[in-house]
Amino acid sequence: MNASPDGSPVTGTVTGPVLGMDVGSECVKAVILGPDQGILARTSTPTCGYFETCIEEATKAVIEESKIATDDLAAVVATGFGARCVTNATSEVSSSMAHAIGAHLHNPHEMTIIDIGGQEIRAISVAADGTRLAARGGRKCISGIGSFLMFAARHLDVHPTRMQELAAESDTPATVSSFCSVFSSNELLEHLRDGSSREDVALGCMQAIAERILELGVQGPSVVITGGVPEYFPGVLKQFEQLSSIEVTVSPDPIYTGAHGAALTAFSTIGKDEE
Structure with a gap:
């Protein structure tokens, strides 16, 4: 669970579930967090051909694994090299911010x-x-x-x-x-x-x-x-x-750090309006 400096859970207007997508040049990583900010599902799909197609494949796979409906997603946060290709993103966060948040979760x-x-x-x-x-x-x-x-x-x-x-x-x-x-x-x-x-x-x-x-x-x-x-x-x-x-x-499962961190930003103001 994401934590604030005093150790309490970070809370915000979004109650989940949330999809974080880190669109890299080699792989598209997707992580879905539940309302308690725990991981419901995650997947990694090779980036080949059109980015949008790879994003769709990763989204479909992680949705199926999480056993939720796409319409149930409260937010979709994109980061990474191809973040702008996530056409259904509700927000975007810089890659450095996403990795900072994701890594700090395990290394406070x-x-x-x-x-x-x-x-x-x-x-x-x-x-x-x-x-x-x-x-x-x-x-x-x-x-x-x-x-x-x-x-x-x-x-x-x-x-x-x-x-x-x-x-x-x-x-x-x-x-x-x-x-x-x-x-x-x-x-x-x-x-x-x-x-x-x-x-x-x-x-x-x-x-x-x-x-x-x-x-x-x-x-x-x-x-x-x-x-x-x-x-x-x-x-x-x-x-x-x-x-x-x-x-x-x-960092644990380092390939997912960016996607996990991106998803966590939806639960608070962390990472908003960052370059």
Whole structure:
């Protein structure tokens, strides 16, 4: 249940159920919360083809799982890369605000969130009461790192969640030096063409992404990770911890943090009118 700074439930005019939708470049995530702000259902659908079609598929799936009718929804809150494509949204909230609220639910203290999604990576500063203080993204040329990792897994013929197992078998990572995701993909293919092992290329990809996260200049003492990359590529976090000497906490079910946080905003004024 969402909580205010004094620990009491956040209340507002909406009594639920509420649908939160985080429309990313790789997946559409949907979470339905009941009147008590507990999760009734959630789903994740790959983003392919028209965004509107993927949104419809995700909505249908989560509605069926929740066993409620679409007309029963008190609010639909959209966030993410394709938020504007949620045509039935009653409100929209910034991705950084949605992740701040969703992560603070499980980590009710001051922290820095690193949100690593398919399209973007950002650092979000959050106060002890859950207030988002600031958000900053990486250089534009490092956008698409989640999509790059999905590309890597496909060409390495390994399931995304097992890429770290492949990387663990290497002591000599292939160099993936470009900070441009497009050029990095070309480097990966060139390594495979020239005979580098799948293990070396996997480790090189993990290290490359960890180095890009480091560029954000994130400091402790509490660093919480959200987004699709930690869900599917946990090996990236291991590499980041080794390179930075920073111990991180992964938000529970990190791929749903944004959708969950977006839904929570419907129950209060939190996140309203945020950029």
